[in-house]
Amino acid sequence: MITHYDSLLIGDDRVTPANGSTIRVVSPNTEEVIGEVPEAGPADADAAVAAARAAFPAWRALDPAERAAHLRRFADLIEARKDRFAELVSAQNGMPMAVASRLEALYPALLLRYYADLVADQREEDRQGLLGGTIKVLREPVGVVAAIVPWNFPQTLGFMKIAPALAAGCTVVVKPSPETVLDAFLLARTAIAAGLPPGVLTIVPGGRELGAHLVAHPGVDKVAFTGSTAAGREIAQTCGRLLRPVTLELGGRSAAIVLDDADLDLGAIGADLFVATLANNGQTCFLGTRVLAPRHRYAEVVDAFTAFAGSMTVGDSLDPGTQIGPLATARQRDRVESSIARGRAEGGRVTTGGGRPADRDRGWFVEPTVFADVGNDDAVCREEIFGPVLTVIPYRDEDEAVRIANDSDYGLGGTVWSADPDRALRLARRVHTGTIGLNRYMPDPAAPFGGVKDSGIGRELGPEGLAGYQQFKSIYC
Ligand code: NAD
Numbered sequence: 001m002i003t004h005y006d007s008l009l010i011g012d013d014r015v016t017p018a019n020g021s022t023i024r025v026v027s028p029n030t031e032e033v034i035g036e037v038p039e040a041g042p043a044d045a046d047a048a049v050a051a052a053r054a055a056f057p058a059w060r061a062l063d064p065a066e067r068a069a070h071l072r073r074f075a076d077l078i079e080a081r082k083d084r085f086a087e088l089v090s091a092q093n094g095m096p097m098a099v100a101s102r103l104e105a106l107y108p109a110l111l112l113r114y115y116a117d118l119v120a121d122q123r124e125e126d127r128q129g130l131l132g133g134t135i136k137v138l139r140e141p142v143g144v145v146a147a148i149v150p151w152n153f154p155q156t157l158g159f160m161k162i163a164p165a166l167a168a169g170c171t172v173v174v175k176p177s178p179e180t181v182l183d184a185f186l187l188a189r190t191a192i193a194a195g196l197p198p199g200v201l202t203i204v205p206g207g208r209e210l211g212a213h214l215v216a217h218p219g220v221d222k223v224a225f226t227g228s229t230a231a232g233r234e235i236a237q238t239c240g241r242l243l244r245p246v247t248l249e250l251g252g253r254s255a256a257i258v259l260d261d262a263d264l265d266l267g268a269i270g271a272d273l274f275v276a277t278l279a280n281n282g283q284t285c286f287l288g289t290r291v292l293a294p295r296h297r298y299a300e301v302v303d304a305f306t307a308f309a310g311s312m313t314v315g316d317s318l319d320p321g322t323q324i325g326p327l328a329t330a331r332q333r334d335r336v337e338s339s340i341a342r343g344r345a346e347g348g349r350v351t352t353g354g355g356r357p358a359d360r361d362r363g364w365f366v367e368p369t370v371f372a373d374v375g376n377d378d379a380v381c382r383e384e385i386f387g388p389v390l391t392v393i394p395y396r397d398e399d400e401a402v403r404i405a406n407d408s409d410y411g412l413g414g415t416v417w418s419a420d421p422d423r424a425l426r427l428a429r430r431v432h433t434g435t436i437g438l439n440r441y442m443p444d445p446a447a448p449f450g451g452v453k454d455s456g457i458g459r460e461l462g463p464e465g466l467a468g469y470q471q472f473k474s475i476y477c
Contacts, residue, residue: 023178023205028094028326029316029363035092035182040204042213045173048202049219052144052171055199060141060169068116071167074194075112081190082106085155087318088183093151094317094325094364095280104183107445108159111461114445115167118466134477139470141169142245143221146214148235150227151179151328152283152386155187157249160449160460161224162201168469170222173202175214179328181205215239222469225249226285229384229410229454236457247458247468249285249450251384252412255405256288257427259398259418260297264304266311269417269439273308274323276415276441278368281324282388283332285455286413286435286443290381291392292401298394302351302372305390309368310352312388316363324388326363333364336387340369343380348391349373376404384410398427406432411452415441434459 025035040048059067078085082105090100125137147161154176165172176184188203204210208231215223215238225235226249239246256277263269276288293301317325327333340354353369368388374381381391395401405414414436418424424438434451435443443449448459458468 023181025092025179025182027091027363028328029091029318031330031362031364037181037185037205039178040206040210042210045175045204045206045210045213045217046219048173048204049144049146049214049217051199051202052173053199053219055197056141056144056171059166059171059197059200062169064119064122064167064169067167067169068120070194070196071112071116071163074191074196075109075116077190077194078112078187079109081186082109085183085186088186089154089180090317090325092180092182093154093283093328095152095283096317096322096325097320098323099280100317104153104155107156108163111159111163111445112166115163115466118463119167129476136475136477138473138475139168139467140473142469142471143170144219145170145172145222145224145469146217146220147172147174148211148214148223148225148227149174149176151177152280152285154180154183157226158184158187160226160249160465161247164460164466165224165469166201168466170469171200173204173214173220175204175206175211178205178207211235212238215244216242220244222246224460224468232456245468247450247460248456249458249460250410250412250454250456251386252285252287252410252451252455253290253382253384253408254286254288254410254413254415254433255290255292255401255408255431256415256417257292257401257405257431258294258297258301259401259416259420259423259427260294261419261423262417263419264300266304266308270308272440276437277390278309278312278324278388281327281366282336282368283328283386286441288413288415288441289385289390290376290405290408291390292395292404293392294401295394295396298392302370302392305370305392306351306372309370309388309390312368314357314360314365314367324368326365327387328364330364332386333366336366336385336389339380339383339385339387340366340389343371343374343378343389343391346378346380347373348378348380353388376407382408402427402430409454412450412455413437413441415439 086100086105229250315322348371353367411433416424448464450459
């Protein structure tokens with residue numbers, strides 16, 4: 001089935017794209033065209049920002065409870081279409097349906113309701129001044145937000161921006177990745193069906209030039225970006241020049257620290273290990289793909305990870321039994337394959353995978369791959385691979401494990417695996433990272449998510465995520 005959208009949607013209006021060009025979506029499973037949408041040009045982005053500016057005064061003036069009611073209605077309609085959202089994402093980026101139906105289908109409504117509740121409960125604060133009098137501390141919406149979203153979790157990462165921004169009283173222009181525009185159009189239609197006022201949420205499908213146009217647009221007050229560290233640096237430069245607030249969620253190369261008392265029984269830990277190290281075909285920013293193993297249990301850990309990765313069912317992402325689907329694009333597969341070649345050239349030993357699955361002659365598949373006999377200084381351990389590739393690095397003692405974990409340009413996720421929760425927690429405190437899990441990993445909407453070092457600036461999720469779309473204003477009474 002080919003999904004075809006013939007018009008751009010800006011608020012309630014249908015706008016024919018200025019440049020008349022289209023974006024074709026190609027299936028990573030079959031390499032066939034599965035959809036086509038109009039591509040937005042700079043004039044469309046200008047119209048979207050103008051609509052967002054026009055909608056902002058009325059949207060911010062709504063009582064928070066009324067905005068919350070809008071968000072809950074939006075959540076209900078998204079939930080009613082959740083299977084279609086999951087299917088579209090899976091068909092476009094190769095995310096296994098088992099992952100898409102648990103994350104992409106559920107997170108958006110969860111986030112809308114979470115932020116609806118949070119903002120409905122927020123009150124103006126009166127503080128006692130140290131110098132006498134009282135101070136009213138207000139939270140005002142920052143204004144028009146440009147949200148730039150990658151293809152790997154387009155709905156979840158989109159709503160990590162859209163939900164708190166709308167709740168705070170901001171209006172939002174979203175630029176999805178060209179790889180995942182079909183779910184973005186369904187989202188635009190759902191927003192209209194939910195009765196969001198025109199201009200409050202607009203989607204402009206396009207590539208990096210359109211993203212750069214939005215980031216520098218004089219009508220934009222804040223930029224929220226998830227994507228590569230390289231693009232994040234460019235965006236940060238523009239925002240620095242313009243003194244424009246920006247949140248950056250960037251790349252990662254996190255550590256999965258296996259302590260010497262860890263349970264390696266895959267029957268017990270396999271499902272959690274999957275989410276923490278291989279989910280979404282390795283195309284997940286927080287994964288712990290640098291596995292740190294105690295030297296005296298090194299062979300045992302390598303064997304366990306080899307068995308784990310080697311047992312994955314690789315196949316069409318739309319098949320409900322698939323655990324590892326194809327990579328999102330041919331370019332992405334090329335990048336992953338060149339990282340594997342580099343790891344081999346550096347002397348790494350491939351214990352499972354390392355190539356393309358023999359039974360797939362179409363689609364951008366790479367076998368789940370494990371490297372042993374690698375060191376943390378090797379490029380295969382330092383660079384973000386963004387594919388199903390794990391490297392197992394030995395360590396001598398806990399201090400060395402912490403040193404290796406922290407010896408990275410990134411600091412986004414990570415895990416500690418241990419039978420002793422107190423010991424795992426003590427170790428987790430020492431890892432320089434934005435988030436870390438004990439014997440499991442899953443970003444939770446209730447807590448801040450984001451990175452340190454090259455993994456980004458700022459936090460999404462939790463009340464902290466809402467604060468990112470609010471300006472504080474003090475009135476000295
Ligand atoms: P990318 O940076 O190439 O693109 C991301 C988005 O930014 C796309 O919409 C793209 O069109 C746009 N874009 C690219 N360059 C731009 C520029 N100069 N100005 C404005 N917009 C620009 O990243 P990608 O390859 O699509 O996504 C994968 C990357 O995202 C990985 O590096 C991954 O680690 C990262 N990621 C981070 C998180 C996180 O929360 N930290 C989550 C998921 C993915």
